[in-house]
Amino acid sequence: KYLALAARWHIRGAWGALSGGMLYPRESPSREVKDLSGLWSFRADFSPGRNAGFEKSWFSGRLSETGPVIDMPVPASFNDITQEAQLRDFIGWVWYDRELWVPGRWLSDEGLRIVLRVGSAHYYSIVWVNGAKVMEHEGGHLPFEADVGNVLRKNPSQPCRITIAVNNTLTLQTLPPGSIQHMDDPTMYPPGYFVQNINFDFFNYAGIHRPVLLYTTPNVYIDDIAVQTSFADNIVYQVSVAGSSEPAVQVTLTDKDGRCAATSGGSSGTLRVTDVNLWWPYLMHENPGYLYSLEVRPQAAASRPTDLYALPVGVRTVRVTDTRFFINNKPFYFHGVNKHEDYDIRGKGLDWPLVVKDFNLLKWLGANSFRTSHYPYAEEILQMCDRHGIVVIDECPGVGIKDIRSFGNASLAHHLVVMEELVRRDKNHPSVVMWSVANEPASEMPPAGRYFKELISHTKALDPHRPVTFVSNSNFNRDLGAPYVDVICVNSYFSWYRDPGHVEVIPIQLKTQFENWHGKYQRPIIQSEYGADVVSGLHSDPPMMFTEEYQEVVLQNYHKVFDQKRKEYVVGELIWNFADFMTAQGTLRVVGNKKGIFTRQRQPKSGAFILRDRYWRLANETGRLPPWTRYPCH
Ligand code: BDP
Secondary structure: OHHHHHHHHHHHHOOOOOOOOOOOOOOEOOEOEEEOOEEEEEEEOOOOOOOHHHHOOHHHOOHHHOOOOEEEEEOOOOOOOOOOHHHHOOOOEEEEEEEEOOOHHHHHOOOEEEEEEEOOEEOEEEEEEOOEEEEEEEOOOOOEEEEOHHHHHOOOOOOEEEEEEEEOOOOOOOOOOEEEEEOOOOOOOOOOOEEEEEOOOOOOOOEEOOOEEEEEEEOOEEEEEEEEEOOOOOEEEEEEEEOOOOOEEEEEEEOOOOOEEEEEEOOEEEEOOOOOOOOOOOOOOOOOOOOEEEEEEEEOOOOOOOOOEEEEEOOOOEEEOOOOEEEOOEEOOEEEEEOOOOEOOOEOOOOHHHHHHHHHHHHHHOOOEEEOOOOOOOHHHHHHHHHHOOEEEEEOOOEOOOOHHHHOHHHHHHHHHHHHHHHHHHOOOOOEEEEEEEEOOOOOOOOHHHHHHHHHHHHHHHOOOOOEEEEEOOOOOOOOOHHHOOOEEEEOOEOOOEOOOOHHHHHHHHHHHHHHHHHHHOOOEEEEEOOOOEOOOOOOOOOOOEOHHHHHHHHHHHHHHHHHHOOOOEEEEEEOOOEOEOOOOEOOEOOOEOOOOEOOOOOEOHHHHHHHHHHHHHHHHHOOOOHHHOOOOO
């Protein structure tokens, strides 16, 4: 019964997913933003079918009138906020609501759109305003929004109530997939007992993970902007304006100092900049992360207010050959990390102190890049990457696709929608240099060939200007997706999951791995994961698994081979993982995955120092650093 419900949610999830742009809400003279972060009322639906909230219409009045509610911070995962294991491990619908006053002038001005936007909620969401359903969305990690002006204006003298129901159930057709298993043996399990099975290695945190905002735009408004940059025609832009049939558009590009660098008119055009400042990665140039501001103004009728949206734009190119990855026509070597959005108490909720701390650690480490393993990260994080020059491989939540039933048409259709939502959201970030459509799918299964062929060609059609990859751990000879990627990304855990304890096998196995993959596909290769678990503070010499010394020697053995092969076709190395992170409970995990080079609280293990020495050495060899950044004087 529960599975049937889950299947129906999926079908409903598809509607509305693709209409309109998804510009990040920014304030301007024509746009105001009201952030609804803070405390919301919260109630998990513990009823046996998890359906009481719908049967009793919890959205039609205050949640507190339906039964007991607790305070819940937004943004945050709900799992680790209380002392209840039942809530930590809850599967099903949870309900949030809060009341607020909308500024009177927003309501009285019929020339304004009022948009409600959820930065992300995991996994399936339904949103009501004053009891009226305004939107549904399938999938975590990506934003969704609706114009709620009409609903709000029906009742201008009352506070407005926003209700959000979120369901974290994963099925074979969700992304990531999972399955609900009912335990029917009454001698072993209580009645109605079920568990959520998953095939990915991070805790399935849930709730409202990113800010909920109300923002305004004029009725004639900029719905979307797309830029493509190059050396000759520096910025080719396209603007879509909604609310007007023939909008005139004025575009001004200003530089970092606020000076006008170029202007243009029309909803599409080209901006050429004299002595253009390129966007460079961190440690590749003395002035990384240079951003212009593209100010777009549609000209509405004289009586109406004019919209203004200012998009940060970096001018850079990306190109791949069969042995190299180029940024601005210079070979780029990824020396970086894989991350997770994960921290004590807030789980996957956006947390500014953590975000800034992590960027400080990345810079300390000399990392120039990361992969958003295994789902899209907050837009605020990508904006930091743009500004600091941290290069990003932008991954969708295609992780744990291991069951053959997750390669069917329904799964593929949803995966395509997710890639569209991701490209729509992130296409203008100069930091994003490649899309990753999946992590370690069972790509040797027969349907994987057609699945990845379609998925990758669809992604290239959405964005012809960026390379596309997926991350493999299959046998190179049997990988049915690899023929379609631009860059081979491969994960391996020599001396860990295979040959545990035998670090001496790493060099030979790693060399074979690279030679096999490059020999067969003639593509550049990124070692997209490698590493070893360390319980911080455990020591042994000679090294043993789980000690700091063991992680050090695993890293050193990998690095020897990277140094040989980066002269040929290896274009990057991303450690697994930047920091320890929470996982489901299991015999292989001691309160989470401990492969971090930092603890979950961001303190370095000894592996961090090995990597820091290496990354600064690589940067000194390959980059152009100003004297003050030269390690160890930094
Ligand atoms: C890789 C997965 C990653 C895991 C890692 C591990 O891509 O999500 O956390 O293994 O086991 O295969 O540590």
